[in-house]
Amino acid sequence: MRRGTTRGARSPAAVRWPCRFLVRAALGLAVGLAGCGGGGGGQISGIQLTPAPRVGAVSLPTAASPSAPFRFRASAGHLLLVYFGYTSCPDVCPTTLSDLRTALGPHGLGGLGRRVDVAMVTIDPKRDTTRVISNYLHTFFPHGTALRTGDDRLLRRAAEAFGADYAVTYGRRPQDEKVSHTAFVYAVDSRGAVAVQWSFGTRPPEYASDLRILLRRAAGS
């Protein structure tokens, strides 16, 4: 029955339609490959804001040595990925960091991954002590920079420079804490501009493809 309706819908003029089907299939395949090939074509799949937010003038203390301010600016030829999150986040944060790790690893950027640095800012400094946030980030990125400040005005100013937002309300028990946050990953270039930001759910190949393009630009500048 299903076959009947499928065929019936075809016009009698389409005598050679199996061939047409092949042509269409080939076209479809080409489009599909172009879509997933991103890296070769040079299309960025993340979000590019115009003008790009400037974050190079903003700094936060590192968890490792709080007296040393960390500036949001990649070193020459590198990219700096910045994430605002918290360690009691069981779902969104580990998913994002795990996907990023895959994107930067041997099955993603491979050797190029060495030119990508990662920094994570805790938006929950009350529970994320310097030790907690460092240990958490280093589980995913042994060389990552954990950033933490107990000064909410400083944290708010840094988040606003990126266009990030967060809200934390504390309850009586630790699990009563309610946290909301924007879940973007930001790529900062050596001029301190946010070149691209990715929303939650971005897949490792998409990160890797965009990062390859950004690294090419970084090497050329």
Next chain:
Amino acid sequence: MRWKWIWAARPPRARIGLGIMAVVVGLLGVAGCGSGSATPFGVSKAWARPTAASQTTAAVYLRIDGGPDGDTLTGASIGADVAASAELHQTVSSASTTTMAPMGGMDPSDMNSGDDMSTMKAVTKVDIGAGKTVRFEPGGYHVMLVGLVHPLRAGQHLTLTLRFTTHGAKTVEVTVGDAAPA
């Protein structure tokens, strides 16, 4: 007859093509109706990511098939040697966060509204319709383990119990690893 006309009016090469197409379309049809309706009720593919030493919470992801009658998930529990409690949670994020298309010309202040934020809420029940599959996946539903006793290590297995209205308690083995089991 229309059928006869469709077949006989074509040169032999086109007939072969039509035959192949018919088989392909037929197979697609069979594949389409095969899934879902025959799947019995059950919980499967449960996994959780390894956790950092400093992490006190974890998320368990899994798949629930409603079977012929469907059911309602009302809660979860985990051994006291693993975590203090297991709760049903859902990550909620506005459409603008998750479906925002790549575009230029957006004002940074647009990204700053509270609507763009992800947050978690506790869930008291999850309905699984008859013949339906509900996937607990990153960014959606998850069973949150609160107060981890030890960090979860890759390769480890946990036993999680889910409570359903009709099917009662169902235990499922949770594999700790970096991705969902195939």
